[in-house]
Structure formats: structure tokens, C-alpha cells
Amino acid sequence: MAEEKILTKHPLGRSGKNISKQKYETLKKTILSALKNTQLTHTQLFNELNKSLRNRFSGNISWYGETVKLDLEARKMIERTSSKPEKYRLKSNAIIMKTEGTHYGVTQIAQLFPSLKRIKDKSLREKVASVWNEAITTGCGGKGWTFDELRAVKFTLLAGDIEMTFVEHLNSCARQCVAIADVLEKSFRCGIPIQRDYLIAGSLLADVGKPLEYDKDASGKVVQGKFGQQLRHPFSGVALAHKHGIPGEVLHIIATHSHEGDKVERSIESIIFHHADFVDFDIAKVLGKRAATK
Numbered sequence: 001m002a003e004e005k006i007l008t009k010h011p012l013g014r015s016g017k018n019i020s021k022q023k024y025e026t027l028k029k030t031i032l033s034a035l036k037n038t039q040l041t042h043t044q045l046f047n048e049l050n051k052s053l054r055n056r057f058s059g060n061i062s063w064y065g066e067t068v069k070l071d072l073e074a075r076k077m078i079e080r081t082s083s084k085p086e087k088y089r090l091k092s093n094a095i096i097m098k099t100e101g102t103h104y105g106v107t108q109i110a111q112l113f114p115s116l117k118r119i120k121d122k123s124l125r126e127k128v129a130s131v132w133n134e135a136i137t138t139g140c141g142g143k144g145w146t147f148d149e150l151r152a153v154k155f156t157l158l159a160g161d162i163e164m165t166f167v168e169h170l171n172s173c174a175r176q177c178v179a180i181a182d183v184l185e186k187s188f189r190c191g192i193p194i195q196r197d198y199l200i201a202g203s204l205l206a207d208v209g210k211p212l213e214y215d216k217d218a219s220g221k222v223v224q225g226k227f228g229q230q231l232r233h234p235f236s237g238v239a240l241a242h243k244h245g246i247p248g249e250v251l252h253i254i255a256t257h258s259h260e261g262d263k264v265e266r267s268i269e270s271i272i273f274h275h276a277d278f279v280d281f282d283i284a285k286v287l288g289k290r291a292a293t294k
């Protein structure tokens with residue numbers, strides 16, 4: 001899927017740059033939050049950007065920072081003071097209230113999880129995207145995740161070092177679920193009621209609590225955070241999804257997909273997802289063990 005781009009503006013009307021919308025949103029959020037309640041010189045602002053985004057951003061932070069800073073000046077969200085040395089400050093609190101939060105919609109979330117587009121019900125598709133938006137922007141101990149960071153998270157902290165990421169695992173499960181549904185519908189000649197929208201939504205949301213469960217330590221390593229020690233992702237995932245109006249059939253998949261659901265009679269969709277999930281997980285454990293003995 002083509003990456004969504006944005007053409008930046010320039011305060012003097014010069015031509016802007018066509019850059020990744022995700023990178024733009026990351027820099028915009030970081031610049032606005034650095035200038036919240038303070039004024040910074042150019043050097044101070046860029047020191048803050050480098051401090052906040054080091055190891056969390058792929059690309060030249062200074063180049064993207066300058067491009068987005070000029071854009072925010074052109075959009076009158078930040079301005080330069082007339083003091084010496086010149087400083088940057090937010091233009092007005094009213095504007096910041098409206099623009100401070102990053103929001104990822106269906107288009108951006110589908111860049112991470114293309115199967116999102118296979119959910120036929122538009123309202124459910126949008127709700128799944130809004131759950132992911134909240135998980136991404138509020139996870140990592142409240143710091144939020146950039147897309148680059150999330151894409152770099154390993155599949156599981158429990159399976160050793162293998163070449164599979166968390167995002168790839170979710171995509172694998174969503175595709176497996178659809179493939180399993182295709183086979184079962186042909187095999188169960190008595191008829192098998194599979195609610196595909198719920199199956200796909202459940203497969204994409206089963207691990208949505210993990211961005212809340214995971215945090216980064218001082219060295220930038222992904223670890224189980226304090227919240228993750230208190231609540232595993234099936235619980236936090238249900239809480240988050242419920243907030244966004246996700247239907248009970250899908251909450252059931254999130255709640256029961258892992259061993260927490262072993263004492264529950266799983267729905268057909270939950271059985272399918274549970275097995276797809278463990279196909280990946282059990283194979284990852286085998287591969288992790290083999291990699292450790294090499």
C-alpha cells in the first residue's frame with residue numbers, strides 16, 4: 001500500500017516538501033509538546049527533538065524537524081519572538097487544543113494492518129482503527145509509539161530472537177483466519193456460521209492491548225511495563241475496545257484468545273483466531289530455541 005504523504009508549507013511561500021504523513025505527525029506532535037508552556041531557541045528546540053526522537057524515528061531528525069517547523073510556522077501554529085536570541089513559541093493555546101493530538105484513521109492504521117480494509121462494515125472498520133489509534137498514541141507507558149517503533153517491536157518477548165515482528169504476526173493471523181474460514185466453509189457441508197467481519201476485527205484487535213502492556217526502558221529496549229505487569233493484554237484490550245463501541249462478539253475474541261480463555265467456551269471465530277495465534281506462537285518458540293542453540 002502506498003504510504004500517505006503530505007506536502008508541507010513554507011512561511012515565505014517557497015515550495016514545500018512531499019513527506020510521509022506519519023513522519024510529519026510525529027514531528028508535529030513532538031515540536032508542539034516541546035513548546036508547550038515554554039519558548040525555545042532554535043538550538044534548544046532541536047536538542048529537545050533529538051532527545052525525544054533518538055532511536056524512535058527513522059530518518060534525519062534535524063531535516064524533518066526543520067521541514068515540519070517551517071510548516072507549523074506557515075500554518076500559524078508556532079511563531080518566532082522578536083527577542084534576541086529569537087525563540088519559538090506556540091501561537092495560541094486555542095489552536096493547540098485542537099491540533100495537539102495525533103489521530104490515525106482507517107487509512108493510516110491499514111498501512112500497518114492491510115486486512116482492516118477487508119472488514120465490510122464501515123462503522124466496525126472505523127471503530128477498529130480508533131481503538132488502534134488510542135493504543136498507539138497512549139501506549140509505551142504514556143509516551144505513545146511512533147509507527148517506526150511499533151513496526152520494530154518483536155513478535156513476542158517470550159519466544160527468543162526470531163525474524164518476525166509484532167505487526168507481522170498480527171497480519172499473519174488475520175490472513176490465516178480468512179484462509180481457515182475459506183477452508184471450513186467448504187469442509188463443513190452442514191454449514192458453518194462464520195461472521196467474517198467479527199473474525200477479522202477480532203484478529204486485528206486481539207493484541208491491541210500489547211502497545212499498552214509494553215514500554216521501553218532507558219536503553220530503548222522493549223520490556224513489559226508496569227501496566228503490563230498489572231494487566232495482560234487480553235484484559236486491557238477488552239477495556240480499550242469496549243470504550244470505542246466494539247461489539248461483544250469481538251470483545252469475546254480479544255478476551256478469550258489466549259490462555260485466559262481456556263476455561264470459556266470459545267465462539268467459532270475465537271476458536272479460529274486462537275489456533276491461528278498459537279500456530280505462529282508455537283512455531284516462533286521452536287525457531288527461537290533453534291536460534292539460541294546456534
Ligand SMILES: [Fe+2]
Pocket residue numbers: 206207233257258
Ligand atoms: Fe495475544
